[in-house]
Amino acid sequence: MLWLKGWLETRFRLLFMLIFTAPLLFVMHSAGAHATASSVSGRVAGLVSHVIPFFIVFTCAFLAGAGIATQTSFQASKGLHGSALFTLSMPVRRLRLLAVRAGIGWLETSAVIGVLCCEMWLEIPMQRAGVTPIEMFEQAATLIACSSVIYFLSVLLATMLDDQWRVRGTVLASVGIWVLCTQLSLPAFADIAHGIGERSPIVAHTIPWNVMAFSLGLSAILFFAALKIAQRREY
């Protein structure tokens, strides 16, 4: 039943993010409708490189980890833990608590990314002409795998910070990752920013397997670190 708790905690956030895809789509649609064949690939590349990563960071920060640590800044500042004490009175190991909560948020994040990719393909005629459904599926898989780092970074922050600081921390850390990827000459497999953007399947027409594998590996490490903190955390 932990899934029910996770779902009830995040359902409105998920709905908000799904609704938020609509204005994003409008921008995409405008880009597609007025583009000429020669300019469309540049516009789509710009969209994929800049708008979508921003949206994904926001989705990860919004859907990850709410309620893992404390409830609100107000309660945290008073040393209160809200309903966390009730959750922790359940006969459940912290691994399961964290895994279910993080798993639900990750599935929801994946769903938002999936919906976004479907909408991109359906709403941008010029892109539909140049990208196959399989490539769009590959794009979604790449975005999900690469964004996992941001998501699990947010989960890690959730074991240390309250919900509001976690969101701010995730956005700041994501900016840091972006700066690292763009300013330093990182090895190709570690360049997550370009894996989501310019090296993603609908722009580069290849799957960045090495970046995906690196991202998933790093995500596992972040989850493990989050688990260790959650297991040691006192309430």
Place this chain on the structure above:
Amino acid sequence: MTDFVIETHQLCKSFKDQPALRGLDLHVQAGSIFGFLGRNGAGKTTTIKTLMGLLRADTGSAHVFGVPVTDADSAAGVRRRIGFVTEDKELYPYMTVEQIIRFTRPFFPSWRRDLEQRYLEMFELPKARRIPDLSKGMRSKLMLLLAIARGAELLILDEPTDGLDPAATEDVLRELVSITGSSGITIFFSSHQLSEVELIADHVGIVDQGRMVVSGCLDDLKARHQRVHVVLESGEGPPVRWPEGAESIRQEGRVVSILCSHNADAIVEQAQSIPGATVERFPVTLKEIFLEHARSN
């Protein structure tokens, strides 16, 4: 096999070098109703959280059902046998009464649907109401339902009647006594309401500054503790060396008031040896025992 459901030995816990528990020894017998008393900051909630695996002890040991509770995961199996009411009575604000019952039920194989129904009706809890819309008293009742219906062998209740009106408090206390009698579960509860503790507890422990200062069967404690009033003939009596057990000696005018923790007969005998003194002995309430121990520490 030990008869103690809860057993701690020299339990110590500090927060940023501020000691909360300083070698707490606690023994709670199976089937008892144990009232855990102490002033604010005495270490009650820290003890309860340590027993639930929410805090890790710095040194010493804590066993629940004979299982060492060293961290959150080691306590996970034990928590299946425990019903818990938290001090702040916080539940999920996004659930209704029915949803939180449905959420809690599957974690406990011995869940008692009969008790669930009984308390839903008795506490008049509206199933469809959202938790933020419940009053503090209603939330306390809901937490009690969620704790008791687990079919637990041990109830750990941190201020269980906090927020309840006198009638509801009475109902809850009666139910606690009733379920202990009918199903033999052990109840370990903290409270500031000494009258409540006196009403239902058969064992009490008084904790002060992280140490257990008094612990035992309530009847024995009350039988052992007595107040002796010595009315002197003149304002100043002869200096008296009171026997062991004279815990607190106060003089107001001609009256010397002595709280005896034990050895009352010897103390009375000593008082009677004072020329012209009149000696009376009175039973004491739990409140008097508590206040004397809290003050003396």
